[in-house]
Amino acid sequence: MLHIVNKSPFQNDSFISCMAHAAESSTVLLIEDGVFAALKGSNVADHLSKAKVIALQSDVSARGIDANLAEGVELVDYAGFVDLVADNESVQSWV
Amino acid sequence: MSEIKKFVYVNRKAPYGTVYALESLEVVLIGAAFDQDVRLIFMDDGVFQIKKDQNTEGSGLKNFSPTYNALGDYDVNKIYVEKESLEARGLTLDDLMDLTYEDEDDDWAEKSSISLVSADEIRDLMEDSDVVLSF
Numbered sequence: 001m002l003h004i005v006n007k008s009p010f011q012n013d014s015f016i017s018c019m020a021h022a023a024e025s026s027t028v029l030l031i032e033d034g035v036f037a038a039l040k041g042s043n044v045a046d047h048l049s050k051a052k053v054i055a056l057q058s059d060v061s062a063r064g065i066d067a068n069l070a071e072g073v074e075l076v077d078y079a080g081f082v083d084l085v086a087d088n089e090s091v092q093s094w095v
Numbered sequence: 096m097s098e099i100k101k102f103v104y105v106n107r108k109a110p111y112g113t114v115y116a117l118e119s120l121e122v123v124l125i126g127a128a129f130d131q132d133v134r135l136i137f138m139d140d141g142v143f144q145i146k147k148d149q150n151t152e153g154s155g156l157k158n159f160s161p162t163y164n165a166l167g168d169y170d171v172n173k174i175y176v177e178k179e180s181l182e183a184r185g186l187t188l189d190d191l192m193d194l195t196y197e198d199e200d201d202d203w204a205e206k207s208s209i210s211l212v213s214a215d216e217i218r219d220l221m222e223d224s225d226v227v228l229s230f
Binding site: 006007008010011032033036039040041042043045057058059061062063064065066067068077 | 108109110111112139140143146147148149150151152153154156158160182183184185186190
């Protein structure tokens with residue numbers, strides 16, 4: 001399934017809780033302030049390895065962190081976002 | 096002329112996700128018209144406000160980060176960034192915009208407006224202020 005996180009991992013526990021509950025086979029999509037969870041070397045970066053993590057390119061670029069992403073984090077554009085939602089049977093938003 | 100007060104603006108929110116960052120910047124620029132002693136603190140997710148390389152072309156958002164470069168021209172040149180906040184986010188000073196001002200007491204030499212400070216120093220800045228504005 002697809003999990004979507006849109007809040008900064010440094011402001012509330014949405015990202016941490018999501019990663020604690022996501023199956024290894026699931027995909028976690030980071031959008032809006034959620035993209036900060038993809039930062040290399042942050043104090044939440046260890047959680048990134050628990051599932052496949054993808055970030056929305058335009059939200060990454062808006063925040064200027066393209067060069068600061070952890071290894072293994074993939075990027076998608078808006079069309080890729082739509083494909084993820086369409087291709088997964090269920091979607092959970094960690095609002 | 097009334098007495099000069101020490102104003103400290105505490106910025107703790109990332110840009111774009113909420114409107115706090117933009118609102119703070121607008122208040123700072125408006126407030127700069129009044130002759131006060133102004134300090135800006137960037138801590139917690141507020142450090143992301145002055146992250147370099149922000150590019151909103153693909154998102155339809157307004158990139159207001161270049162406006163921070165104008166602060167020096169308004170004599171807003173005491174900018175404090177919390178070290179602990181940067182470290183928790185995997186960032187260093189090199190990840191931030193080069194915010195500078197021209198020092199009129201030193202032949203208009205261009206100097207950095209940014210000081211990297213500890214949480215203890217932030218505490219002292221807050222204690223030392225007359226007015227605290229939180230965003």
